[in-house]
Amino acid sequence: MEAWTFGLRVRDIYKKFVIGEIRLYIAYNLIFFFIPLAFSCRQSAEKKIRIRWNGEKADGIFIPKSLTGDVPADSIANIVSVQRSRNGQDNAILGNFSTDSDLILFEPLIPFTPGMQYKIFARKKPVGLIEIPMPDASGAPSVTSIFPSADTLPDNLLKVYIQFSKPMREGKSAENIALIKHNNDTVSGAFLDLQPELWNQDRTMLTLWLDPGRIKRDLQPNKLLGAPLRKNADYRLVISQNWQDEQGARLSKEYSKKFITKSRDSLSPDPELWKIRLPAPATNQPVAFQFNEPIDYSLLNECLSIRTSDGKSVSGRWEILNQERGCHFIPDDSWSSGHYLLFIETRLEDLAGNNINRLFDRDITVKAVNKSSDFTKIKFQIK
Amino acid sequence: MKKIYFALIIACTGLIFLAHTTRLTRGKYGLIVGTAQIKSISSLAFGPDGILFIGDSKSATIFAIDTKDGVANNQAAAIEIKNIDQKIASLLGTEAQNITIQDIAVNPISKAVYCAVQSGDGTPVLFKIEGEKIQAVDTKNIAFSSLALNNAPAEDAKDKRGNSMRVSAISDIGFADGKVLVSGLSGQEFNSTFRSIPFPFTNKQDQATLEIYHAAHGKYETLAPIKTFTTAEIGGRKYLVASYTCTPLVLFPLDDIKPGTHVKGRTVAEMGSGNQPIDMVTMKKGGESYLMMSNSSRPVFKVKYSSIEKYQGSLTTPVEESFATAGVDFVSLPVTNVVQMDKLDDTRMVLIQRRSNGSLDLWTSSERYL
Numbered sequence: 001m002e003a004w005t006f007g008l009r010v011r012d013i014y015k016k017f018v019i020g021e022i023r024l025y026i027a028y029n030l031i032f033f034f035i036p037l038a039f040s041c042r043q044s045a046e047k048k049i050r051i052r053w054n055g056e057k058a059d060g061i062f063i064p065k066s067l068t069g070d071v072p073a074d075s076i077a078n079i080v081s082v083q084r085s086r087n088g089q090d091n092a093i094l095g096n097f098s099t100d101s102d103l104i105l106f107e108p109l110i111p112f113t114p115g116m117q118y119k120i121f122a123r124k125k126p127v128g129l130i131e132i133p134m135p136d137a138s139g140a141p142s143v144t145s146i147f148p149s150a151d152t153l154p155d156n157l158l159k160v161y162i163q164f165s166k167p168m169r170e171g172k173s174a175e176n177i178a179l180i181k182h183n184n185d186t187v188s189g190a191f192l193d194l195q196p197e198l199w200n201q202d203r204t205m206l207t208l209w210l211d212p213g214r215i216k217r218d219l220q221p222n223k224l225l226g227a228p229l230r231k232n233a234d235y236r237l238v239i240s241q242n243w244q245d246e247q248g249a250r251l252s253k254e255y256s257k258k259f260i261t262k263s264r265d266s267l268s269p270d271p272e273l274w275k276i277r278l279p280a281p282a283t284n285q286p287v288a289f290q291f292n293e294p295i296d297y298s299l300l301n302e303c304l305s306i307r308t309s310d311g312k313s314v315s316g317r318w319e320i321l322n323q324e325r326g327c328h329f330i331p332d333d334s335w336s337s338g339h340y341l342l343f344i345e346t347r348l349e350d351l352a353g354n355n356i357n358r359l360f361d362r363d364i365t366v367k368a369v370n371k372s373s374d375f376t377k378i379k380f381q382i383k
Numbered sequence: 384m385k386k387i388y389f390a391l392i393i394a395c396t397g398l399i400f401l402a403h404t405t406r407l408t409r410g411k412y413g414l415i416v417g418t419a420q421i422k423s424i425s426s427l428a429f430g431p432d433g434i435l436f437i438g439d440s441k442s443a444t445i446f447a448i449d450t451k452d453g454v455a456n457n458q459a460a461a462i463e464i465k466n467i468d469q470k471i472a473s474l475l476g477t478e479a480q481n482i483t484i485q486d487i488a489v490n491p492i493s494k495a496v497y498c499a500v501q502s503g504d505g506t507p508v509l510f511k512i513e514g515e516k517i518q519a520v521d522t523k524n525i526a527f528s529s530l531a532l533n534n535a536p537a538e539d540a541k542d543k544r545g546n547s548m549r550v551s552a553i554s555d556i557g558f559a560d561g562k563v564l565v566s567g568l569s570g571q572e573f574n575s576t577f578r579s580i581p582f583p584f585t586n587k588q589d590q591a592t593l594e595i596y597h598a599a600h601g602k603y604e605t606l607a608p609i610k611t612f613t614t615a616e617i618g619g620r621k622y623l624v625a626s627y628t629c630t631p632l633v634l635f636p637l638d639d640i641k642p643g644t645h646v647k648g649r650t651v652a653e654m655g656s657g658n659q660p661i662d663m664v665t666m667k668k669g670g671e672s673y674l675m676m677s678n679s680s681r682p683v684f685k686v687k688y689s690s691i692e693k694y695q696g697s698l699t700t701p702v703e704e705s706f707a708t709a710g711v712d713f714v715s716l717p718v719t720n721v722v723q724m725d726k727l728d729d730t731r732m733v734l735i736q737r738r739s740n741g742s743l744d745l746w747t748s749s750e751r752y753l
Contacts, residue, residue, distance in 0.1 A: 057504060084476050093476035094519050109519055110502035113477040158573060169503050171483050192628060193659055193679060194610075196425045196440050196485070196552040198570035203441075203505060207551070207570040212628060246504040248481070298571045353573050360573070 049120060049128045056139075056247050057111040058132045061120070063104040068122035073099050082106050085117035085129060093118070114248050140252040141166040141245040146237065147297035148351050149323040151258060154265035155229045156215055158353035158360065160191075160208045160237065161297055166245045167203035171195060176243040177208065179228070180236045187235075189214075190228040203246070207298070215360070234260045265352040268359060269295060271344050271378050281337040281382050286319075286328035289342065294324040296349045303345035306331070309338065335382045342378040346371070412447065413583040414526035419446050421522055424499035424507040427488035430558040430582060435488065435497060438553035438565065441505070443533045445556065445563060447582065449526040452493045452511070459494035459727055461747035462514065467735065468743040470517060471500055471510065479743070487723045487745075489733055496725075496733055496745070512745070530584040532567060532576075550576060558582070559614040560621065560637065566609040568628075577609055577623075579640050607631075607648070613663040615672065618692045624674060626660035632676070632711075634691070651691055652711050662724040664732060668753040675732065677721040683734075685753070686713040716752055 047067055052060035063080065065071065071079050076099060081092035095108035112118060112132045120128040145163040162177075179190040191208050198207040210228045229235065239255040273292040279285030287306070297320065306314040306329050316331035346356040353360035357371040410416075412434060419437075426438035433453040437446040464470060468479040475482065485499040485507075496512040497520070509520040532550045550567035557564040563580045612625035614637065621637040625648060633648030640646065659679035665688075666673045674686040694711045722743070723735035730750040737743050 082476070084473070091473055094474050108476055109508050110475050110477065110482075110506040111504055113481055113503075116477070118476065167505070170501065170505065194552075194554075194568070194628065195659075195661075196554070198551045198568060200551070200570065201441060205570075209573065209628075212573060244503065248503060296571070302571075347572055349572065355572070 047128075049130050051112070051130060051132065052105070052107075054111075056135060058114070059111045060105055060107040061112075061118075061130060063106060063120055063128065065099075065102055065104060067120070067127040068104060071099065071104065071122075076104055079123055080104060080106070081121045082108070083119050083121065085119040092121075135245075135247045135249040137249075139166075140249050141168065141243075142252045143239055143255040146239075146255070146257045147324065148294055149297075150294050150325075151260065152262055153229075153259050154263070154352050155227060155231045155261040156264040156266075156352040156360070157229060157261075158210055158212070158215065158349075158351065159296065159298075160210070162206045162208065162239065164204050164206075164245070166249075168199075168206070169244050169246060169248075170197055170199060170203065172243060173197055173206060173208060176240040178238045178240070180238060181230075181233055183234070183236065187228060189225065205298075229261050231261055231263050234258065265293070265350055265354065266359065267350075268354045269293065269348060269350045269356055271342075271356065271376055274378065276342075276378070276380050278380060278382055279335055282334050284331060284334055286330045287335075287340075287380070287382075288321075288326065288328040290322075290326040291324075293350055296351065297324050299345075299348050300324060300327060303348040304329075305343045307341045307343055309341065314340070337383050339379060339381050342380065344376050344378070346374060346376055410449075410526055412449075412528065414447065414449055414528050416524065416526050419448055419522045419525055419527040419529065421446055421507055421509075423501065423505065424485050424509060425553045426556045427486045427497055427499055428556045428558050428563075429488055429490055429497075430563070433490055433492055434582075435490070436556050436558060436563055437499070437509070438556045439507075440550075440552040442531070443550045443553070443567070444529050444531050445553075445565060445580065445584075446527055446529045447563075447584065448522065450490065450497070450511075450520070451526075452490055452495055455492050456494045459731075460514065461731070461749075462496060462512065462727075462733060462745060463747065464512070464515060464517075464745045466742050467498075467745045471498075474517060474519075475500075475502065475508065477502065484723060484735060484743075487725050487733065487735060489725045489727050494727060528584050530580060532565065532578070554609060555611045557612060557614060559623075564612065564614070564623070566612060566625070568608050574608060577640070611660050611663050611676075613665050613674065615665045615674065615688055617688055624663065624665070624691075626663065626676065628659070632686075651694055652686070652713065661722065664724060664726040666726060666732065666753055667729040668750060671753075673753055675724070677724045677734075681719075682715040683718045683721055683724070684713045685716055686711055718748075718752075 047064055049064070049067070050062040051058045052062060061082070068080055076097040080097065082095065083090045083092055093108050095106055098105045114132050115134045117129060117131045119126050142165045143162060144165050147161040147163070173191070174193045177191060179187040181187050190210055192211045194209065199205065214222050214225050214228050235258070237257045239251070241251045241254045243251050270292065275290040277288040279287050300320055301318070304318060304327065306316065308314060314331055316329050318327055318329050320327045344356065349355045356376055411432070420442070421437060421439050423439050423441035424437050425440040428436045430436055430447065433450045435448050435450050437448065439446060468482065468484060472479045472482050481503040483501045485501050487496055487498045489496050498510045498512055500508045500510060502508070509522060510517050511520050549569060549571070551570035552568045554566045554568050561582060563582050565578045565580065567576045567578070607627040609625045610628045612623055615622055615624050623635040623637055623640065625633050625635065627633065631650045632652040633650050635646055635648050658681050661677040661679055663674060663676045666675055672688045674688060674691070676684045676686070678684065690711045718734070718736065720737040721734050722737060725733055727733050727747055730753055732748045733745065734748060735743060735745050
């Protein structure tokens with residue numbers, strides 16, 4: 001029995017196929033397969049909701065108009081909404097809509113929260129879902145330094161600075177920092193729970209005050225609770241791993257700093273006692289200053305400058321050394337032979353908050369020399 | 384070539400238009416319509432005609448924005464919103480743990496509550512609360528002016544005292560006698576600057592900077608940063624009533640606040656240890672006025688200004704007396720864990736309180752608390 005297809009015998013079709021007469025037509029016909037395929041791919045790309053990233057912040061989403069249908073620019077907010085995806089009723093998230101020919105951009109008032117899902121509605125019907133990825137674990141923030149760096153500190157220590165690798169969440173120091181005495185007693189109320197906290201501008205360095213009411217002699221908190229630190233004790237400052245950075249990523253591990261306490265520091269820093277190591281002229285060698293006690297890290301970064309004898313500022317860079325007991329200055333241009341001045345702002349403090357002009361808590365019954373100048377100077381000569 | 388001419392014409396037209404609109408929009412109090420680049424909101428206070436002052440710690444700047452919320456409301460209804468943090472978080476598409484309520488201020492004209500919120504990533508949002516309605520205040524197209532606190536003083540300034548201290552955080556702001564009062568804390572020195580800035584803001588740096596000392600028992604003198612303050616009239620004289628981070632309650636005559644002065648506050652009470660003052664307001668009922676003070680680990684305190692006035696009699700020799708636990712008489716109200724507080728009218732306050740069940744509620748106190 002002979003089989004027939006499209007008016008040809010199957011046997012003849014097979015023959016033509018084998019000799020290549022039909023194969024070409026089949027190949028041509030594939031184009032009808034690829035065109036719809038390409039079209040459907042394009043459709044799926046346009047259907048995808050995209051997150052707009054600003055650094056690590058998801059601060060907007062692009063919604064293709066193919067999902068929402070045509071939306072007049074002046075009524076997007078009435079037609080399209082973004083909500084948190086969870087059980088129960090929820091409200092539209094506050095934010096701003098803008099649009100171009102293909103896309104609608106939604107910018108929430110605060111960036112989307114990592115780990116949360118959001119649903120997009122158009123005309124009250126769900127049209128899409130996005131999930132904001134959690135921050136990459138490899139990018140976890142860390143504590144890079146804790147100042148003062150020394151491990152023996154006065155018992156009237158006033159400040160601690162914590163330097164982080166990334167901007168951190170504010171207002172969380174009280175729940176994430178603990179001071180432990182003799183390895184087992186938590187010292188309660190050691191730090192001042194100040195709101196707002198004292199952060200630098202990019203939120204990477206926090207200043208913590210040991211409760212000044214307890215340090216100030218004779219004040220009620222001092223009388224009732226005593227100073228936060230006691231002499232000749234060992235302490236551990238612990239920074240919890242739970243502290244989150246701005247993106248919600250926790251610290252890479254728990255951090256701590258051990259120190260022991262010595263007796264109170266009741267003397268102002270005295271630049272007259274600082275030692276100077278001079279560089280050779282016509283070199284860029286540093287001029288080095290060795291203090292007689294550790295100096296406040298943050299103020300040290302700001303209060304010193306080198307000037308020529310006629311008052312001109314010498315450009316260069318400072319480096320803090322030896323656990324804040326010294327620093328050196330490397331000039332941009334070679335030193336010339338001659339006289340120079342180290343200018344010191346008198347607000348420079350030691351670890352107990354005593355500055356060059358006055359003590360942290362001054363006994364006013366004892367007569368003191370009244371110092372009020374904003375600067376003090378040390379002369380040195382390069383020869 | 385034609386294209387270049389066309390682009391130039393468009394650019395010039397744009398510039399002329401822009402210049403024209405800027406000049407047009409400079410309105411009352413020198414405000415300009417535009418985007419207020421607010422980086423954080425630590426403190427809020429109302430000035431005249433619905434002008435809201437915003438203390439931005441991150442950029443150490445004071446913003447004055449026109450809320451255009453100036454319709455008088457003399458019969459303000461009590462507001463109550465349970466779980467306000469969750470409700471705000473929901474509007475922002477996040478959870479309560481990811482936001483912080485930084486401050487509240489009641490518009491003395493409209494009685495609407497303005498609430499500053501900060502998200503975990505530091506983004507500030509300002510809300511206006513009327514009844515149960517919580518809506519965001521747009522700071523992108525608003526009449527505003529601003530004043531930076533950390534402007535370096537001129538090199539030849541005669542008195543640079545205190546000006547070199549950089550403000551890291553604005554602990555409180557207020558408005559009295561046509562001046563914005565700002566207490567700023569430094570992240571470096573244990574010190575505060577207290578500035579009294581004339582409003583409308585000018586380019587002149589004529590801010591008063593005080594050195595504030597606290598003298599304990601006439602023996603030890605220390606610098607003392609101000610945490611919170613209010614103003615009040617006591618015995619016909621206007622005073623700044625302030626609390627230091629180390630808890631004493633102190634008074635300064637407002638007339639004494641002049642640039643470059645070294646002012647010592649007069650201690651009228653010490654409010655206990657292990658505690659931080661949070662907010663202070665001045666209230667009135669009948670012929671009596673009261674200072675109300677909320678605290679981090681104490682109940683809300685109520686102090687009669689008349690007892691401060693009486694007490695002042697014995698304070699004529701400043702700093703020599705011991706006021707440690709004596710001080711003025713104060714009453715502890717049965718209200719604890721108040722995190723924000725402002726006055727709604729003379730006899731009622733709006734409070735945000737962490738309840739014993741853990742919920743954070745906004746509510747209005749009745750007259751009986753006075």
